[in-house]
Each structure stands twice: as C-alpha cells, then as structure tokens.
Amino acid sequence: MSVISKKICLVGDFSVGKTSLIRRFIEDVFSEKYLTTIGIKVSRKLLYLKSSSQEIDLVIWDIEGNTRFKSITPTYLKGATGAIIVGDLSRQETLNHLRDHINLFLEVNPKGMAIVALNKKDLIEENKLKKLIQLNNFQNHSHIINTIVTSAKDNTNVNQAFYELAENIISK
Amino acid sequence: MSESIDNLIDLLLDLEASNNINKPNNKKQSSPKKQQTPSVETLANPTVEKAAVPLNSTETKTLEQIESNQELLVAKVIEIIQDDPIESLSSAISNLTEEKHRNDQDFSANSDKKAPVPSTNSETKTLEQIESNPELLVAKVTEIIQDDPIKSLSSAISNLTEEKHRNDQDFSSHSEKIVLEDWIAKKEEQLNELAESVNNLIPLMIELLSVKVSDSQELILQTMIPVIDRAIEERSGQDLQKMAHAIAKVLPDAITQEIKIQPQSLGKALAPEMALSIEEQIRLDEDAISCALGSEMGKAIKAQIELEKDAMVDALYPVIGSTISKYLAEEIQRINDKVEKTLSPEGISRKIRAKMQGVSEAELILQESLVCSVRAIFLIHKDSGLVIRDIQPDQEHPLESDMVAGMLTAIRSFANDCITSDSELNEIDYGHFQILLEAAGYCYIAVVVNGIPPQQFRDRIRETLSTIVMKYGNYMEEYEGDPSTIPQSVNLLLKNLTIIETDSSSDSQSSKKSFASLLWLVGILLSGILIPWGIVKYRTAKAERITQEVAIQLDSNPELSVYDLEPKVHKGNIIVTGKVPSDYHRNVAQEIVGNIATSENLNLDNQIIAVNVPPDPTVTAQEVKRATNLLNLLKGVAIAANYQNYIVTITGFVLDTTSTQTVTTAFSNIPGVKQVVFTLETELPTLDTRIYFDSGESEFKKIADSSKIESIKQFLDQYPSLNLKVIGHSDRQGSTSVNQKLALERANSVYKQAISQGVNPDRLEVIGSLQLPPDITYEQPLHLSRCVRFESFIP
Structure with missing residues (x-):
C-alpha cells in the first residue's frame, strides 16, 4: 500500500508550545529557549499506523501564533485534514482562545478533524489540573477527536496526540 | 650534633607541614577524600592560624634584631651556598619529604583521636626563646651547616629512618601501645615546637631577604646568580613534576609582567x-x-x-586566477563556437530571436553557453501543499519533497496574501538556482533548475501543466494525499520536462529541426524573390498589353496616325507623350486613351504637347493630295487640288451639294492650309459631237469623221477627271435584235477609231442603246438616229 500524505496544522496563540510539541514529536528533544516561529515551518514524519497497517506521511505545518498577522493564517490552513489546537495551561487567555482557533480551522476545512492539546502540564499543580481540564473539555464537539493534556518538556502524551490524530484522519 | 640535626629535621618537617596547611583550600579541592580521615594537616590547621597572630605582634622586634645582625646572616648564607649547598639542600629536602610522608602515614595508621595537639602555650614559649635569642638560632644553624651539613643531614635522616623503621617493627611485634603513644606524643610535641619556631621564622626570613634586597640588591644578586640556575636545574632533574607545579603558579603572572616590561x-x-x-x-x-x-x-x-590589498590579491591569485581562467576558457570556447556558427541557420535564427525578444545577441549566446539542468520537478496540490508527484533526476541528493513543497506553498500563499492577491509567484532565484513556478486550477508545477533555462522551457512547462490540468484536472481537485489515485501517465508528462533542449545539443531531433528550419529559410528566401518577381512580371505584361492597345487605337485614328505618339504604363498611370499640331488632336488622343484607361482602372496622364509649328509644305501638299484622292472616291466627286502658298485651289466636279460641304471641310482641316479656293462645277460638261452612219452600216467613215475624234481627244484632255461613254444608236427600222447589234457595232467602231487615234481606252466606255438619242424624236428624219454620241461621266 502506498504512503499517503496528509497535511496537519498546529494552531494556537503565540508561545503555547506548538513548535516544542513538534520538536518533541519529530526529534524527541525539548529546549527551554523560546523562539518565535515567523510565518511557517514545515516538517514531516513518516508514521506507521498499526490499526490500519497504513504508512502515513504527516506533513506538519507549524503556523506562527502571533496575533498580529492573524489575517494570514486562513490561507495556511487550507487543505489541512487535521489540526492540533494548542493551549497553554498556565495562561488562561490562551485557553479562552481555543474555541476561536477551532472555529477558524473548521471554517477553512469544514471536513477537518482536530485534537485539543492542553500543553505545559508540567507547570501546573495536580489539584488545579483537574479543574482546568474540566473547564476546557471539548469532548462533545463533533469535530474534536479528543482533548489531551500534554507536556513537551516531560514528553507527556505528545506522541499520543499526533498518533490519535493520524489514526482518525486515515480511518475517515 | 645528631640532636641538633634531629631538631633541624623536625623543624623542616614542620615547615613543610605548615606550608601545606597554609593552602588548605587547594588540598581540599584536589583530594577531598583526604579530609575524611583526620590528619596532622587538618589538626594543625587552627594552630598555625593562631600562631600567625602573635607573630605579627613580635615581628617588629625580631626584625630589629635581625637587622642588627644582617650582615652576619647574609655572610652565613653565602658561606653555606658556596660550599656546594645545592646538592645537600635538595637531597635534604627530598629526604625530609619522604620522612614526613612516612610519618604522616604512620600517624594516620595509628591515629588516635586523642593525639596530642600542639598547644598554643608551647608556641609562645618557642617564640619567646627565639625572640630573646635570635642570634643563637642563627649561630646554631650556621654551626650545623658548617659541620659538613650534607653528611650529617643524610646520616641523621638515615638514622631517623632506621629508627623509625625499627620503632614500627617494635610497635607491630610487641604492641606496646602505651609506650609508643607516649613516644609519638613526645615527638609530636617536639615537632610542633620546632614547626612553630620555623613558622615564625619564615616571615622573618622573607622580611630579611626583602630588606637585604632593597638595601644591597647587587650583593644578593651576585650571590644568588651563580647558583640559581644550577639549583633549578638540579631540582628539575630530581622532580620535574614538583618543579613544574611550583613554577606553574607564577608563570602566567611572570609572563604578563615580562610582556609589560619588555x-x-x-x-x-x-x-x-x-x-x-x-x-x-x-x-x-x-x-x-x-x-x-x-x-x-x-x-x-x-x-x-x-x-595591504595587493598582497592578498597576489596570494590568492594563483588559486582563484586559475579557477576563473579555466571556467572562462570553457565558456569562451563555447561562445566562440556559437559565434563561428553565426551564419548557420542556428545563428540566423538566434539573430531573429534577439530582434524579437529585444535582447542582445551576446546575451542569448551566453544564455545558450551556460549549461542548465533540471534538479527536480514537483507537482504540488495548491491548497494543502502536498506533493502529488516529484521527479528528481539526481537520485544521490534528493530534495525533501514534502518540506520543499510545503514551504513553496507557504511562500506562494504569503505572496498572494500579503503582496498581491491576483498575480502569481512565477520564479524564485537563489544563487545559480531558479525555481520556476507555474500554477493552474488545483495544482502547480515547481521546477528547480540549475542555471538559466531558455525561454521556451517555460512554455514547455506551461504546455505540460495545461495538458495535465485538461486530462487529469479532476484527479488533482480530489487529491487527498494518496499518490495511487493519480494516473501514472502524469509521471511521463513530467519526466519529459527533465530534459532542457538547448541549441547546442546535437540529438537527432534538433538536427531534424534545424534541417526543417533550413528548408523554411530557403522557402522564405525563394518566395521573397519569386513573389515580387512574379508581380513585376505580371505588371509589365499588363502594361505592355495596354500600351499596345493604346498605340493601336491611336494609330487607327486617321487624324492621329501620322503623329508619333508614345503611350507608356507606369505605376497605375497611362502616360502618353508626343507632339500634335493642335489642341484638337490632343483632345482626340485624350478621348481615345481615356476610354482605355477607364476600362483598365488606370489614370490618364496626357503629356501630349500641341505645337502650332508651321507644317512642312511638302507634307501639306501630300496631305492635300491624299485628301483629294480620298474625296474622289465619293460618288459624284471628281476634283483636283493644287496646293501652293498655303492655298488649296480645287477644281473639278462635285455633283451633290452635300458633298461640296464635305470637300470644303476636308481641305480646310488640313494643317498648313489657310485658304481653299473652289472652282467647282455642279454639272458635267457635254460633248455635242455625233458621228453618223448610213442605214444598216457600222463602218467608221474615216475621211469625214476623223476630226470628230480629235474633239473627243480635246474634251478628255480638258476634263482629265471625267471619262466618256461611247453610246451607239440605230434607227427604228428593222428588228430590235438587229438594231441592238448595229448600235453596239457602231459604238465599237468609234471606240476602235478613237484608240487608233491615241485616246486612252480606259477613259472610254462602250454602250449600245435601243433608245433614240435624247434630243431626237420619231418625227425627225431617220438618219439622225443612226449615230454614236458621247456622254461624260465621273469614273
């Protein structure tokens, strides 16, 4: 069976950890340094999905989170089958914007599927975490596959987020 | 003696110990494990620190004492040094070190936490002793050194070693712990006392030295110089490591200082x-x-x-120069080839291309000379940036197609969004690479080219893309990342693009092409010659035909035929040149030629000149004669014209009055004729002569009638334009047939007689008539009817 390519995007406010999640997923590294993504960075990773025994070439678009250029984003989202909508658990306003990002993505790609990643779990105390998860759960949204708490620093659930999205895209 | 040496050794041992203690931090860092077991070093630490305090207070006192005995001390030191002290000192030091080391080990092996600690009291005591008697110490030291210090030192050390060894053995064998402990305690006490004294001495000595140095630098130098180098040499021979260690600390500073000074x-x-x-x-x-x-x-x-720019240039020249020159040589060779082929079809086509594209020929040559190759071709989905197909001829270093496609798509989107929304990004240049982009519908092609591709390559990309879009447009639209959904034939189409055809490539296709282009060229050249030639040919033929027609028409006109009129057809005009005597003639010609011009769609350029030259009298005379002859052909006209002094005199007969008008105009129109004089007669003259015959006779009576023939002759001479009818008659007797015959015979006999008498027979016409002569009636006598009469007529 031939390799199928799929475009996915990482969307979220600036500094929520989109680039870090991608770096963790692709290179398995984490850096504390904060580097702003300007425009776009395209990466790819070949995944083998056991459930469908299908190879998938995930072309990952890391889209800059800067709100100043918000108008650019819709074009970059075009043609994406999936997205990971990222929020920063330590900054409430980024969580507030999650719904906007989901809507924007679905506006451009009405058939698209997304995963919500609540990132930077490592910065949050255990007792607060539960409450935050409860508050930001999109489980009932028809286009949201899952809401996953992640940490690029501790490598928590990063692979799970990407694989779950990939599996879902392929099974469609 | 041995006791003093013992003391000295102990003193020196302590000195070393205290030296070690003075830098406890270093020790800690280098070997932190040592700290775990309590040792003399750590234990002695507070002691020394405390000792340093009183020392400071007594310093000045001691200094004063030393100062008073300065010279003595110096002398002693010099003395000792002069007695080859280096060896002795160095060996003593190493021995001491060994000893100390052993002692430390022993001590730590038998370590007892209750081991006596040198007290502050003993320190102060020793200090006081030294203070009170500094000279004694100096003297003692001097004494010891003077008494062959090396031997004594070494022997003392060996003794000590042996003793120590023995002690150890004893200790282990008899385990007399208490004795040993006491002994060690005692020794330790002694050691400590000595150490203190030496410790106190060190700053003193330093001060001493510094004072000496400041006081009599030269002297110190002189004494030190000869031995320092040897001392160092000797020491480094023995223990390189330690020496290095010792020097290492000061080396950086020393170097810095040295650099500052010199x-x-x-x-x-x-x-x-x-x-x-x-x-x-x-x-x-x-x-x-x-x-x-x-x-x-x-x-x-x-x-x-x-x-120094030039030096740099010179240095790099051999490398860069040759590289560049090699490159240039190759390029120039290629350019040269192109220039040599200037007159080939290729060269000519290049010239035409240069004209059409508006670039210089040299630029085209350069473009053709630079090799260009396709690095990669991508067919990319427009929105998602996913690679539909990628063709990469160079398999060794393939480009990351997904990433390249993604980035290109992002750049395109960015350019579309931020720069202009309607136009497309066509090309990205970096270094000697170009990425040519051609977009349509749902996909676009990106071709990574090394070098400058020819213009037609872009056209080929465009063609390929349009073919793909036309044939497989719906596949492109529905592409969702699965390459198997795209037909394989797309690959073939894209692969065709990997070869950039340049004019220099000598494959069959291009040679065919060039042959074809040669044919075309020849064709164009030939048609360029033949078509104008044909047109010219046709025009000349047409012109000639028209000219001839005009000439004929002009010639056939009686009024114009005599004049030399020359028609010519040129550039849509009929030009008629020549000279006619009057505007009338000119107008006649204009009318004739004008008709032809209208029918042939040409303009008339009448260049005939009407000249009123006095015509040649002979020509006019001829003309008059011609007119006369012509007019004489008319019925009832018999004229003769005489032209003289522009006057035509016409004589003769014009029987019809209408003909008179014709004759008049005919002559008056002849150029050169100014006046026409008529002497015309409207009736023919009559000849009354009759020749009579006997009844039934037709014979001519020669004697009687010969004179009558003469009158006929005269008549004809008088009217040369007239002829005569000879009409025979008969009387009414006899039959008609006989009479008929008789009348004709009588006329014939007169005719014959006239001829015989010299009358022109052409001017006579013989007729036999049954009628009576016109003026004769039946009443008149018969003989009047038997006659031949004459009647004039215009021939």
Missing part, C-alpha cells in the same frame, strides 16, 4: 617555537587550532585586505 622580547623568545608548537597542537587535536582560529579568520582576512 613587550618585544617574549615575542622574540617564543617566535622560533611558535610554528612547531602549533604543529604539535594540530597533531594532538586536529580541530582545536582551526576551531580557535576559524572564527577570527574572516576578520583577519578582512583586516589584511584593508592593510
């Missing part, structure tokens, strides 16, 4: 070894030097260029 000398000193040391370092660690220098290399080169 900036040049250190450079000079190090210079010869510089190269070698770098070499050595490179051998040890290949990357270190380049790493260290690398970052500064750029700056260094820049600085050097600023300082």
